[in-house]
Each structure stands twice: as C-alpha cells, then as structure tokens.
Amino acid sequence: xxxxxxxxxxxxxxxxxxxxxxxxxxxxxxxxxxxxxxxxxxxxxxxxxxxxxxxxxxxxxxxxxxxxxxxxxxxxxxxxxxxxxxxxxxxxxxxxxxxxxxxxxxxxxxxxxxxxxxxxxxxxxxxxxxxxxxxxxxxxxxxxxxxxxxxxxxxxxxxxxxxxxxxxxxxxxxxxxxxxxxxxxxxxxxxxxxxxxxxxxxxxxxxxxxxxxxxxxxxxxxxxxxxxxxxxxxxxxxxxxxxxxxxxxxxxxxxxxxxxxxxxxxxxxxxxxxxxxxxxxxxxxxxxxxxxxxxxxxxxxxxxxxxxxxxxxxxxxxxxxxxxxxxxxxxxxxxxxxxxxxxxxxxxxxxxxxxxxxxxxxxxxxxxxxxxxxxxxxxxxxxxxxxxxxxxxxxxxxxxxxxxxxxxxxxxxxxxxxxxxxxxxxxxxxxxxxxxxxxxxxxxxxxxxxxxxxxxxxxxxxxxxxxxxxxxxxxxxxxxxxxxxxxxxxxxxxxxxxxxx
Numbered sequence: 001x002x003x004x005x006x007x008x009x010x011x012x013x014x015x016x017x018x019x020x021x022x023x024x025x026x027x028x029x030x031x032x033x034x035x036x037x038x039x040x041x042x043x044x045x046x047x048x049x050x051x052x053x054x055x056x057x058x059x060x061x062x063x064x065x066x067x068x069x070x071x072x073x074x075x076x077x078x079x080x081x082x083x084x085x086x087x088x089x090x091x092x093x094x095x096x097x098x099x100x101x102x103x104x105x106x107x108x109x110x111x112x113x114x115x116x117x118x119x120x121x122x123x124x125x126x127x128x129x130x131x132x133x134x135x136x137x138x139x140x141x142x143x144x145x146x147x148x149x150x151x152x153x154x155x156x157x158x159x160x161x162x163x164x165x166x167x168x169x170x171x172x173x174x175x176x177x178x179x180x181x182x183x184x185x186x187x188x189x190x191x192x193x194x195x196x197x198x199x200x201x202x203x204x205x206x207x208x209x210x211x212x213x214x215x216x217x218x219x220x221x222x223x224x225x226x227x228x229x230x231x232x233x234x235x236x237x238x239x240x241x242x243x244x245x246x247x248x249x250x251x252x253x254x255x256x257x258x259x260x261x262x263x264x265x266x267x268x269x270x271x272x273x274x275x276x277x278x279x280x281x282x283x284x285x286x287x288x289x290x291x292x293x294x295x296x297x298x299x300x301x302x303x304x305x306x307x308x309x310x311x312x313x314x315x316x317x318x319x320x321x322x323x324x325x326x327x328x329x330x331x332x333x334x335x336x337x338x339x340x341x342x343x344x345x346x347x348x349x350x351x352x353x354x355x356x357x358x359x360x361x362x363x364x365x366x367x368x369x370x371x372x373x374x375x376x377x378x379x380x381x382x383x384x385x386x387x388x389x390x391x392x393x394x395x396x397x398x399x400x401x402x403x404x405x406x407x408x409x410x411x412x413x414x415x416x417x418x419x420x421x422x423x424x425x426x427x428x429x430x431x432x433x434x435x436x437x438x439x440x441x442x443x444x445x446x447x448x449x450x451x452x453x454x455x456x457x458x459x460x461x462x463x464x465x466x467x468x469x470x471x472x473x474x475x476x477x478x479x480x481x482x483x484x485x486x487x488x489x490x491x492x493x494x495x496x497x498x499x500x501x
Contacts, residue, residue, distance in 0.1 A: 002153065004026070004157070022306070050385075183263075184241065185221060194250060303478050396482070416459065450497060
C-alpha cells in the first residue's frame with residue numbers, strides 16, 4: 001500500500017482525494033466512530049477553490065456554501081468601512097470571493113466525493129505505533145474491537161490533529177503557546193445590520209466579534225472570545241458573551257441554535273517530515289482563527305504533498321522532490337502563526353495599547369478601503385493567492401515580475417484568443433509548459449521527449465498581465481511555477497528537469 005493517511009478531517013480527505021484521483025491506492029483511517037458534529041472552520045479561500053477546481057468539485061462546493069463578496073468593519077458609531085471582494089479580487093482569481101461553508105458539511109461533501117472516487121474511510125481505527133524502515137513504515141493499527149493490525153505503507157501522512165500522537169511518537173517539538181481567553185462559536189437566527197450576506201467585524205473597547213453569513217436567510221455564525229472557565233467559575237454559555245460587543249453589529253439575536261467554546265493554541269511543529277512520515281494540517285500548525293486561514297492552510301499542505309507523492313509513486317519524479325514539501329509549507333506556517341498571533345493580540349487583548357489600536361483600526365480600514373492597491377493586497381492575503389514558494393529548491397528563474405515559485409497568474413478566457421482560461425490545463429494535475437507565443441522547435445522537442453504537455457496561448461490586445469510572450473513557464477501539478485525562463489532557453493529546461501528525474 002503506497003500511502004496511509006491517519007485522520008479524516010479536511011486535510012486528510014483532500015490528500016486522499018488528490019491521490020485517489022491520481023491513481024494512487026490509499027488507506028485513510030480515523031480513530032473516531034463518526035465525523036465531527038461541531039464545526040469551527042467556516043471560510044473557504046479563493047486559492048482552495050482553485051485547488052477544488054483542479055479536482056472537479058469547485059462548482060459543487062460553491063453551490064453548497066454561501067459566497068460572500070464583501071466585508072464590513074463596525075465600531076461604536078456604526079459601520080466604519082466596507083470592502084467589496086468582487087472589485088478587489090477581479091482578475092486575480094476565477095473566484096473573486098470567499099465562501100462560508102461549515103466544516104461539518106464540508107467534510108460530508110469531501111467524504112462523498114472520496115467514496116465516489118473509490119476510497120472509503122475506515123473509522124474507529126487508531127494508529128498506536130510506527131517504526132520506519134528503509135523501504136516503508138511498519139504501522140500498528142487498533143480496530144474498535146481491539147484487534148491489532150500490522151501494515152507497511154510506503155509513506156504515512158499524519159493528519160491526526162493538534163494533539164497528534166504520531167508527531168509525539170516521532171519526538172517532533174510543537175512549540176508555541178495557548179491563548180488565555182476562550183474562543184466561542186455560535187449559530188444564531190436574527191436580524192439587523194450584520195445580517196447582510198457579508199462578513200461583519202465589530203471592534204469595541206473590550207473585545208471583538210465577527211459575524212459570517214450562512215446559506216439560510218436570517219442566520220449567521222458568530223465568532224468571538226469569552227473569559228476562561230477559571231475566571232467565570234463555570235463552562236461558558238451564550239449568557240457570558242459581552243452584550244456591548246454584540247451591540248456593535250446592530251444585531252438582534254432571536255435564537256441561538258448552537259454554542260461552543262474552545263481553547264486556541266499558536267504552535268508550529270519543529271519539522272513537517274521525518275523520513276517517510278509527513279505532518280499536515282493541525283498536526284503541523286495551529287493558530288488563531290482570525291482570517292479564516294487554518295483549514296485552508298491544511299488543505300494547501302495536502303495538495304503540496306499530494307502531487308509529490310503521486311509523482312514519486314508513479315515514478316515521474318525522483319524521491320528527492322519530497323524534500324521541498326517541508327521547506328515550502330513550514331515557512332508559510334511560521335509566517336501565518338506569527339501574523340495571526342499579532343492580530344489576535346491587537347483585536348482581543350485587554351491591554352491599553354490594544355484598546356487604542358481597536359479604536360484606530362476602523363478609521364484605518366475606512367481609509368484603506370478607498371485605496372484599490374491596498375484592497376487588492378488584502379484580497380491576495382486572505383485568499384492565499386499571494387502565497388509563493390520562491391525559496392524552494394524546485395523554484396528557479398524569473399522574467400519581468402514573475403518568479404519560479406509564484407502561483408501561475410490567472411488569465412480569464414476573455415484575455416486570450418481561444419477557448420478557456422489558462423487554468424484549464426491544471427485539471428490534469430500534471431507538469432506542463434505554458435507559453436504565450438509559439439514555442440521554439442527545441443523547446444517543443446524537449447517537452448515531447450519528456451512527456452510534458454505544451455499549452456500555447458495568445459494574449460488579446462490590451463490584456464494586462466505579468467505573463468510575457470517572450471518567456472516560457474513550467475507549471476507544477478499544483479499550479480505553481482517551477483521554472484520561468486526566456487522562450488528559447490531549452491538549456492534551462494534541461495538543467496531544471498534533470499534533478500527531478
């Protein structure tokens with residue numbers, strides 16, 4: 001068996017789906033008898049929808065979720081700023097919006113897609129030990145009836161959560177800390193200014209609150225903080241939510257359908273790989289939910305590792321290509337944890353400096369919302385379309401402003417002469433070369449000889465893009481650029497490709 005995936009949350013499910021659709025046999029096990037009923041993660045970023053388009057499920061996910069095209073910032077005086085995603089995301093991604101889709105419903109859809117593809121989750125199956133050998137991993141699984149099973153996959157993907165037993169057994173550190181205050185989530189039915197189909201963030205003198213639109217009209221998911229149990233003297237309830245913070249959003253709550261509180265950590269594993277075992281998702285990194293980045297980051301881990309495992313197992317790439325998984329993903333995780341930690345300190349801290357910052361932030365947001373470059377940078381950050389792997393060992397070259405390791409800049413069908421956009425070839429989830437003028441005979445011969453499809457596009461007059469007819473772009477299976485070079489640089493192609501084989 002090539003790959004054993006431990007953990008059937010969104011990260012494990014997307015990895016299993018990517019590998020299954022790539023023709024790689026997998027087993028995916030989860031120690032829980034049923035999927036999680038509670039739902040913390042909500043937002044699906046544009047970059048995740050781009051990955052889902054590669055898997056052929058983006059349209060189904062969008063239909064099931066609630067797209068939101070804007071965000072608002074509120075303070076004691078009312079709505080202080082509004083940002084329209086449709087404006088700021090236009091031309092950056094085929095999905096210039098974000099999607100609210102509760103994690104439990106999201107997981108059910110992924111499970112259904114995985115089963116349609118031919119792979120079933122084995123539940124009530126726990127990984128209780130592993131030992132690595134030269135050619136595989138000896139894993140001991142325990143089933144619900146106590147039966148022990150020994151398996152030897154080539155690789156193990158640990159998607160087993162923040163308390164990952166696999167990470168612990170490998171002795172990989174998980175440094176960081178835990179926020180003192182608790183986060184809460186609440187599904188409510190109500191009315192008022194914040195029930196408007198957009199994301200609404202209230203910044204008060206004492207705290208913050210965020211309201212996310214749900215698919216059902218008149219409903220929202222609230223996220224905020226409450227005092228810990230040690231301070232309250234009891235487990236938090238809806239009655240412990242600060243009413244002054246609720247009032248920021250001009251929100252009238254008629255009914256609370258669900259309420260839960262939980263501790264949040266900010267930690268990154270010291271390593272994302274130990275030989276044939278890989279850490280992904282919460283097993284590798286946990287952080288504040290501010291910005292809705294956590295689940296999307298785990299899914300990006302799954303895609304980054306999934307294409308590498310598929311290439312190595314199908315002998316399209318040398319095993320050394322696996323090494324840059326950790327380089328790419330650990331760097332982003334560290335930046336994300338640092339960023340969300342600073343943001344949480346500003347938005348939720350009771351310190352005087354944070355109170356002052358919360359008073360100023362709505363005015364800054366109002367100013368920034370009028371500046372298109374800042375709005376577009378905000379979209380790139382929240383959508384994860386700005387993530388790049390320029391530091392990676394398999395990223396090289398540049399032409400104008402485009403570098404190896406960048407996400408392939410998207411061009412809509414209207415920007416090109418011919419059918420479809422330049423993301424259409426990504427559906428094959430294979431290496432390919434893109435050019436915006438006819439490639440040279442030498443480049444064509446190289447690609448034909450190495451089984452690399454060539455996709456030639458022609459830019460329409462007036463199209464604004466950093467992509468150039470004078471360059472060639474070698475695109476990885478996940479839509480990132482491996483090599484950027486001048487259009488006749490067949491020697492650069494040969495030099496780049498040799499270490500991959």
